[in-house]
Amino acid sequence: MKQPAWDDPALTAGTMVRGALWLVEVVGEGGTFTKNQLREAFPGISQIDRRIRDLRDYGWVVLSNTEDASLLAEDQRFVKAGVPVWDPKARREAAPQKAISSKERQSVLARDDYMCTLCGIAGGEAYPDDSVMTAVLAVSRRRVTGLEGREVEALVTECKRCRAGRDDHPIDATAAVDAARGLGPGELRRLLRWIERGRRGATELDRAWAAYLRVPPNHRHEVASRVKKML
Missing domain, CATH: 1.10.10 (Arc Repressor Mutant, subunit A)
Incomplete structure (x- = not known):
């Protein structure tokens, strides 16, 4: 047209x-x-x-x-x-599908550790190549092609920058298997532990950083001041 x-x-x-x-x-x-x-x-x-x-x-x-x-x-x-x-x-x-409920959105964000599944940035974190822009997370519907070739729909966490730049091709589960082929035995065991838990393993430092980023910017100086007193 x-x-x-x-x-x-x-x-x-x-x-x-x-x-x-x-x-x-x-x-x-x-x-x-x-x-x-x-x-x-x-x-x-x-x-x-x-x-x-x-x-x-x-x-x-x-x-x-x-x-x-x-x-x-x-x-x-x-x-x-x-x-x-x-x-x-x-x-x-392309008519919009059923809206993602607040409960679904919070569940997906928590499952994905409040990080973009494409670039790994946490919500509220500044981009390494653009310090004036901070990541805003959203939950999107994505098409996924399974190992048997059947296409299904899934909810994933993406930052808005990745969401804007991604193409519309389905996520291919075969690519995840291929990526694992290059890992050593130790790395494979660690990956399997993450798979069993349903989330990536995080250190105490990772969890503390993610919790800090969820604090509104105008309150972060109070957190920083309190943390300094722990030294």
Whole structure:
């Protein structure tokens, strides 16, 4: 389907679709925009902010200053376009699935030790190559191809940066077996202990660091001060 113009008077699509077209045609991937610019583009539409957020259910990545510390409070960054929602067929095929419940989300985060399963960063930790951006964790639905070749769905923990950059190919369980082939006997035994526990083994230091990162930034200095007194 040919991509229509976002401001075409003949376009009968809903606000979410027009908002997606505006992001692509006016802002462009990597560009920033403000809430005022969004409201000026869609005057009289009180829910335009929500319609832009709805695009995230279709793989679109739009970050606010809570996810990208380099942004001002009123700014948002259009990182990546997702499903072409102006195409009815593509939109139907990618329709959002049942929402992940709060209980499911907390269970998956705890299972994954509050770390991204792709890059290993902990929630709230600064990226080594970008100290102004801290990791925000989310639970995503991913397709997984089992060893027998059957595809199933699984919930996994990902940081929003990895989520934005990943492709849509299923996770291949065979790759995990292949990765283990290069381990020595000692490493294999350690891996099997992790598998039996259902989580990676962590030292007391790892657990202390993860607990510290879960403390809100404005309270961390109090924790640091108390820890210093332990020396």
